[in-house]
Amino acid sequence: MSLTARLGPKGTIALAIVVLAVVLALFAPWISPFPDQGAGAPNIADKFQPPSLTHLFGTDHLGRDMVSRVIYGARVSLTSGLLIVFVALAVGLPVGLIAGYAGGWWDEGLMRMTDVFLAFPALLLAVLMAAALGPGLINAILAVAVTWWPWYARIARAEVLALRGQPYVEAARLMGVSHPRILIRHILPAALRPLSVQAALDVGPALLTASALSFLGLGVLPPTADWGQMVDAGRKFFPERWWYSAAPGLAVFLLALAFSVLGDALRDREGEDA
């Protein structure tokens, strides 16, 4: 079956949206109608223009074209969503593998540690970490990743526990294959499958959390375009100058929705393969 058929109509549309966002993010300077405004250069003369043919989403309080701002904002949002999940996976996977494979005190200790991280309401821990680390994109990503990795550690551990008893793993041990080798060559690939499905499903929520952080004022600093920060900036002028908050707000919604639907479609497809 072709990819589009496997994903179904909803999944295909979702994939199209995600691809569109990636393209916009990668080629922002060339695609945006007003690239320097997108990057932050003000244009006071045209401030608060409602949507028109030149400015499809209107302009903000500094006269910057909202279409360009949204396109540039896609860079930050996509990067955040993807990197958060990636970092969380990079930390959670090894922790889970070690906990599940080594067992005993390693398992207890590492799992208690994940318990502590999971005891926090996620957004608050992210706020705490972001406030502690200071502003900036990398700090925001790290702050959210700190709340995310325990989930992946748990999933990885569960997979390892299930796989540890498999005959081929025992056979490898009996043949004298070292522990790390077993982990990497035999267990890791199998554990990675459900984790990558989960990760794909998580990009949307990660994106939402990152935009919540920047809405609060943690995250990238202006004038860099960021959807959450733009919604907050436009809050004072809502709903009279609705386009200011609506454009980035809808952008967050659509992209999160697209990732969510795409993740669902991928998970269903994964289920069929299994």
Place this chain on the structure above:
Amino acid sequence: MGLGRYLLRRLALSVLVVLGVTFLVFVAAQVVPSDPAALYAGPRPTADQIEKARAELHLDAPLPQRFAAFAAAMATGDFGVSYKSRRPIAQDLRAYLPATLELATVSTLLALLIGIPAGAFAAARRGGWLDRAGGLASIAAVAMPTFFLAMLLQAFFAQGIGILPLSGRLSREIALSAPLDPVTGFTLIDSLIAGRLDVFRDALAHLILPALTLAAYPAGIAMRLTRSAMIEILGRRHILAARALGLSRARILFGHALPNAVGPSLTVLGLSFAYALTGAVLVEIIFAWPGLGRYVSEAVLSKDFPVIAASTFVVTLCYVAMNLILDLVQALVDPRVAL
């Protein structure tokens, strides 16, 4: 294992977790780039004032000692003083926490009241319009950013058609004219205790929009969880038997099928409350709700780290307590869990 042993084990685990939480908050406090002594000493401090502040805050003591002091302070509820207002944070927390708890409780109730019956109906008529519409709605609810939804609801209901108040917990007239004695800190309950129906109505009107915003995502989850649980339950033999005995569809759905779905409902309850506690940070700003969420978001803007740390700590404690209670209720309802 027995319920008693399970209870003890969970309690011990919770204590351990709280210790870990304290440590993590402490670590975060150490990472803060700005110099806490300088911030504490006030605007444009002199070197002397900074030194004095440093001594007051015990910043020169070795790390384990500082952690011990920190933990002791947290345990006794001494959360320090806000950098910005110079008021004891514990006082602020006492004032703001009930407002957020009230919001979280009401939104959780809303989420369950909307989500669970919707999920039950969707399962009963699989493939029907309600099922499909509900499916779409719950996917949308999950993807919608909380802060944006809050703005949209506010714009439509308060500014657009103007049937609900814009912000705050009580309208100014009522708040100033006849202030309530705070018994529980929950305006809804306190107003009923005092027999003040006008205050009750006013408080309810102010609660609706923020509570609805916070209920959207959990309602979506509640609907999906209830739906899949109900689909499995409706396929069971005793449901067929009930149909064969001529019981009405409604009675079977709500009287026979739904009571089997208590487990997933408890999970949803926990999730909803947790979501409300954290989402409050975003929603309280928009509705000017005088709760912990707004307190924290303002502290973010003024870089008032002790407030953020203390609030996170207290809310996490509530969260841990709630999870413990839910686990216990689960064990009571389904004895297999404690085994």
Place this chain on the structure above:
Amino acid sequence: MLDIAALSVTLPSKSGPIHVLRRIDLRLAKGEIHGMIGESGCGKTMTALTLLGLLPEGASVRAERFRFGTLDLSRHVASDLSALRGRRIALISQDPAAALNPVLTIGRQMDDVIRSHHGLAKGARRSMAVEILLATGLPEPEKLLKLYPHQLSGGMQQRVVIAQALATGADFLIADEPTTALDVTVGAQVLKLLRQLVETRGLTVLMITHDMDVVAASCDRATVLYAGISVEEGPVGRLLSAPRHPYTQALLAALPDAAPHGARLATVEGSIPPPTAALPGCAFAARCPFAMPVCASPPPLRQEAGHSWICHLEPT
């Protein structure tokens, strides 16, 4: 009481129609315990579901004659039966442990049935529940009302399920494999109870089973089903001693008791035709030891003193 001729039920599907019931003839007199016997997949459960009006949406139900008591249902079989469900026709489910709701008390489950069929006040409903539970041989019914299903033995659970059916006030009961989930002695008691209830309350029972012993022990008459078709019907005594249809003969011969000690058990070659097949002629022809070329056409109905069957073989 029940007079059905040429009942057929078809379910639509992506790969063509599924003939779940091809030709069912069923005749029950009032006060009779009538067995419906056949292997799994022969249509017993489907017949029960049809009688209860519990067929899935899109099922097509047709009958030449369908009379229940004084009612003529042949025109709108499916919808009319839905109306009768629980009122005049009730089900005694198989596997009583699964048929009872694990999170509701016995009292609540009895009360729900009574409420749905009788407009009585709470106290009167309780007395009715107690009285019916007593009638099914359950001791101390008042205490029972507060218990949950898992606190009762299998035999007691089955009695509760019977009590539920009685509580509907229906006079026609379908007992679906009432003894399969029970021990032999307990099962015998349940059968005895059913016989007693039929006599004292003037009920009519359709007993669905795959077990010939059950039929022999408790039924007056029986119908043998094969591939969704009623192939033989008659008084139980005659059916057991002088079966006419080759399938019935094969069934009886396959019973462990029938085989001489030490000899191999008789089996029937081949397997049941799938519900999707069209079957123009006799359904059993492919497996029948007496098959003839004429069996490719539908077999005629033969009758002999209250005993009827369909077969091309001339009765000797």
